[in-house]
Amino acid sequence: MKPYQFIIGVVAAAIFFLLFPGVDISFSRLFYQPGEGFFPRGVPPADILYHLVTMIAYAVAIFVVGASLARLIPRLERLWVRPRVIAFIALSLALGPGLIVNSLLKDNVGRARPYMIAEFGGTKTFSPALAPSDQCTKNCSFVSGHAAGAFFLVTFAFLIRHPRRRRWAMAGALAFGAASGLGRIALGAHFLSDVVFAGLIVYAVAWGLHEFLLVRESKPPPWLDKLGLDKLGLSEPGARAWRAWQRWAATPGGELILSFAAASLLCLALIAYLDRPLALWFHRLDAGWHEFFKALSDLGAAGAYLVITFVAFAALRLAARIEMFKARAGALKAYSMVAAFIFSAVAASGILINVLKVLFGRVRPKLLFRDELYRFDWFRLDADFHSFPSGHAQTITALMVALFILFPRFGVAYLVIGAAIAISRAVVNAHYMGDIVAGAYAAAVMTIWVHSVFARSGIDLKLSVGGEYQRVAKVPWCYRLGLGGGLWGRLCRLAGKRAARSSSRENPRGK
Structure with missing residues (x-):
């Protein structure tokens, strides 16, 4: 026009x-x-x-x-x-x-x-x-x-x-x-x-x-180009500082700190400005909407996923020991690692979330509507004070991130499904939006960490998906958990040396 x-x-x-x-x-x-x-x-x-x-x-x-x-x-x-x-x-x-x-x-x-x-x-x-x-x-x-x-x-x-x-x-x-x-x-x-x-x-x-x-x-005003942070025309000291920032931000520690800072700022903004009005808005929705999203939110319960993956792991490992499946034993063991990964991702992030629930003690939305309570009561065991973070958001996020690691082709579908189920917890007033963001972030971080534990243990999950079995590497657990630096690293190396000496005494060379 x-x-x-x-x-x-x-x-x-x-x-x-x-x-x-x-x-x-x-x-x-x-x-x-x-x-x-x-x-x-x-x-x-x-x-x-x-x-x-x-x-x-x-x-x-x-x-x-x-x-x-x-x-x-x-x-x-x-x-x-x-x-x-x-x-x-x-x-x-x-x-x-x-x-x-x-x-x-x-x-x-x-x-x-x-x-x-x-x-x-x-x-x-x-x-x-x-x-x-x-x-x-x-x-x-x-x-x-x-x-x-x-x-x-x-x-x-x-x-x-x-x-x-x-x-x-x-x-x-x-x-x-x-x-x-x-x-x-x-x-x-x-x-x-x-x-x-x-x-x-x-x-x-x-x-x-x-x-x-x-x-x-x-050329637009300079402040617009500064949003990019990559074409600023910086002086040489500034350029060196920016390159150093990029190198640090690319490290695992830098990524974790930056992502944690971003998630924390978003949660604080939601808690301060949007959680209460959004909860009141969702509360006024028709009962039909609540029934639909309640059914959707039930898909975020952890129990079924933990049971299914645990039973799948046990059944696959047991089948690998049966004589009639001996020809497929390697593939069955490989598939069992996939089930073990999903179980570990959901379980590990769930443990963290439940600890945080008790630690923060945030009042659930239903107490906002009933008693006008909108606060954090630290170290509470009452379920009505376990709003932050969301356990259902954690479960579905851990599951979707795990599936994305295993089958990255369907990333958009995982994002849509995970977001819909997680947000449904806010729509039914079981959680605030800040709880959902915190639960999803914690689950994503823990799932990525669990994946790194499997990798440091010598398990390439992409090969496991294809049915290729890999033996678990004999490395100390502190290395597998990513605790190889500082005091933990020294203790880990000491434990490794003692294990090696014990192994050599039990199996002397030449015998």
Whole structure:
């Protein structure tokens, strides 16, 4: 779209609604029944769109934070998103639906919502679009915040390079925004002009940022390039420091510290700002949603996975000893290592999670609704104080990460399944979102550690998946557990020397 075409469209919409303000009332009257009012809240289509827009905003915020932090870890280079793309998405959300719509306009124009005005059984006076009014003081009608959040999806359509696919994506985003806005109109929360101008504002912001950041050849402000941290034009001392940082960040210890810092910051932000409002929002969902997500969350229980993998390990090892399976004994033992790995990943991370639950003693959401309790009570054994971290999120994350290590081809499916089951624990108010993030992070770290223990024990799990048996290496357990440095390393070497001397005495050379 050319700039002049968009400007003409905005001016035309403004003139139309100023010349014909009655269009707003006439359109809203289509959804109003005298004596009954507008459509009741909770109508499935409108209710689903209402909650979906909120979830999209949270998901985008998490994506922006995660994509920014991922650029600090060299091993995640395959997942890096261009700094300008991150800035484009973040600024589009912050400036359009955030600053302009929900801060500047909704709290200052003062337009009363449809259900507030006299024409629809209220006490306030109708005011045309764009006209300042004193009929509302906060969170007013002009413009629609939820419609703006839905129209925000045009931001992602701008990122599609193929012209035809971009047009289809743009049409889909605009249709979603229109549908969300229609739902708000049907509930009596907004006028037609509120939705139209919300779409125009969000589209204008996204289009302008896209032109400024991603299309024009002119160099953007220096602070945008600094997001990348890889093309800063640093002086030689600064460049040396940056290279040293990259080398440290690429080490296992550096990756662990950086990932722990990122997860901790995210958990703290959720606990401080989002856990409580999200829990209250989930609590208000219809019972049907709770029943669906309750069934989904049951898939995160650890018991079944532990029993299945343990029985599989025992059965495979036993079968390898039976004469009729002697020809396949090596393959059976190899497969048993796969079952042992999954069992160990779920069990080890589960032990850590249960220790942390007692240590932190976070109150579960149900006590927030019943007694207004929202705090941490350290070292509590009561299950009502075991919200942080989430055990179900830990179980499903450990399982999905283990499966990804074994069968990496289906990574996207593991991510979707794991996220859906983990988040369901927050939807049913069994946990807060911060609990889920903490549980998932701890499970991922422990599963990767268990994988390293198997590797240091001489077990290549990729070969085990293919049925190739490998004998467990005879190395001290402190080495297998990754405790080869410092005092543990010296003790480990001492234990290894003693074991070697004992073995040589039991089996002297030549016998």
